[in-house]
Amino acid sequence: MDANRTAFDAVRLRPRVLVDVAEPDPAVRLIGSGLSVPVGVAPTAYHRMAHPDGEVETARGTGVAGALFVVSTFASRTLEDIAASAAGPLWLQLYWLRDRAKLTRLVRRAEAAGFSALVLTVDTPHLGLRRRDLRNGFALDPELAPANLDDQDANLQHQGRDGESALARHAAQAFDASITWADLAWLRGLTTLPILLKGVLTAEDALLAVESEMNGVIVSNHGGRQLDGAVPSLVALREVVAAVGGRIPVLVDGSVRSGRDVFVALALGARAVLVGRPVLWSLAVGGGDGVADMLRLLTREFVQTMALTGRPRVADIDDSAIA
Numbered sequence: 001m002d003a004n005r006t007a008f009d010a011v012r013l014r015p016r017v018l019v020d021v022a023e024p025d026p027a028v029r030l031i032g033s034g035l036s037v038p039v040g041v042a043p044t045a046y047h048r049m050a051h052p053d054g055e056v057e058t059a060r061g062t063g064v065a066g067a068l069f070v071v072s073t074f075a076s077r078t079l080e081d082i083a084a085s086a087a088g089p090l091w092l093q094l095y096w097l098r099d100r101a102k103l104t105r106l107v108r109r110a111e112a113a114g115f116s117a118l119v120l121t122v123d124t125p126h127l128g129l130r131r132r133d134l135r136n137g138f139a140l141d142p143e144l145a146p147a148n149l150d151d152q153d154a155n156l157q158h159q160g161r162d163g164e165s166a167l168a169r170h171a172a173q174a175f176d177a178s179i180t181w182a183d184l185a186w187l188r189g190l191t192t193l194p195i196l197l198k199g200v201l202t203a204e205d206a207l208l209a210v211e212s213e214m215n216g217v218i219v220s221n222h223g224g225r226q227l228d229g230a231v232p233s234l235v236a237l238r239e240v241v242a243a244v245g246g247r248i249p250v251l252v253d254g255s256v257r258s259g260r261d262v263f264v265a266l267a268l269g270a271r272a273v274l275v276g277r278p279v280l281w282s283l284a285v286g287g288g289d290g291v292a293d294m295l296r297l298l299t300r301e302f303v304q305t306m307a308l309t310g311r312p313r314v315a316d317i318d319d320s321a322i323a
Contacts, residue, residue, distance in 0.1 A: 001223065001224025003218075004185060004255035007233075007235050008234055008257075008261050008264055011234075011322050011323070012266075013264075014309070014321055016309060016310030017228065019310035020203045021195050021307040021310060023184055026302055028272065028314050030272050031194050031196075035066060035089070037066060037304075038203045038232050038266060038300065039067045039068070039262060039273055040062075040274045040278050041058060041062050041276075041277075042275055043071065043073075044277075045076075045146070047076055048144050049141075049285060050284040054076045054077045055072075055075045055076065055081075055284060057288035058288065059071075059083075060177070063085075063086050063136055064087065064292040065086035065286070068274075069082075069091070069094050070119055072093050072145045073149070076144055077203070079110055079113045079148055080108075083114050089117075090114065090115045091115060091116060091119050092106070093108070093119040093120075093121060093198065094118055095121055096179050097174055097175065098173075098174060098175065102149065103239040107191050115193070118195045119196045120187065120198065121222075123198070123221070125170070127171040128291045129225075129228075134168075140166065146231070150235075153259070174195055182211070186216070194215035194216065199220050200219055202219040203240065203242065206244050206250075209229070209244075209248070213247075214272075216248050216251065217250055219253075223276055224279070232255060234252065237265065237270060241270070250271060251272050252265050252273055252274070253273060254276075256275050256298075259297075259303070260302075261273070262301075262302045263302055263317060264322060265304065266314065267318060267319055269319070275295075275298070278313070281294075282294035317319075
């Protein structure tokens with residue numbers, strides 16, 4: 001987690017001067033959707049832990065800011081309720097469940113609710129060793145539950161023995177750790193929605209994603225929570241971008257904390273970034289308005305960085321902007 005942040009801080013900018021930056025434009029198109037800024041909300045679980053209305057408020061605030069919302073499989077509000085409050089594009093993040101019938105039902109509900117893409121998280125065949133969860137015996141409040149999974153499939157209210165977290169126990173029961181690249185053909189045949197793979201950190205896997213007819217990849221080390229010592233997302237970004245060679249869009253997440261960070265990621269070849277923890281902090285403080293304020297702050301900082309580096313359009317941002 002610390003290495004993710006250090007990687008951003010190590011990058012230096014190369015400003016160009018005497019460029020017309022009277023009207024910088026941060027807007028982009030991403031997999032068929034128009035965004036006011038190349039920023040989205042990363043999939044994070046159980047937003048009702050931060051606000052009583054949970055993902056419904058997150059969707060409202062994200063739409064106000066003109067950003068993308070990637071909804072977690074473990075959302076604490078239903079896909080339908082989230083879609084009803086959204087004013088911007090929605091993608092659904094999936095874990096590959098052992099029960100493919102349940103996975104199919106999630107996909108069908110997302111299609112019916114108007115979600116425009118699927119994001120398959122591929123770096124979690126086993127849940128990482130999350131020592132804070134182990135120390136705390138993490139479990140959900142009885143009033144919270146993954147709203148889009150059957151109750152019997154998500155017994156997350158009871159702490160396990162020896163400090164085992166409820167989340168780790170449920171992941172071991174529900175996630176299919178046996179899937180391989182060959183299984184992607186099943187998911188590809190299930191839906192016409194674009195599919196992105198989240199958790200790619202190497203050129204080798206990026207190439208396999210292209211060969212598997214995926215529609216994008218998200219460079220991510222799961223916020224530093226899966227494998228300690230894994231390459232930071234920003235460091236991995238460059239080799240992934242080079243490997244795909246523009247054939248599919250590359251996104252990135254992990255420790256994005258400012259509009260400058262957004263600019264740096266785009267200069268390294270990302271088409272957009274996803275933001276995780278700051279969304280939950282903002283939701284806790286101010287609900288949907290707090291989420292909108294945080295995303296608008298990122299946008300203002302990003303636009304200012306565009307102007308002061310002499311890159312008035314997103315298409316102008318490339319690796320010549322960084323040292």
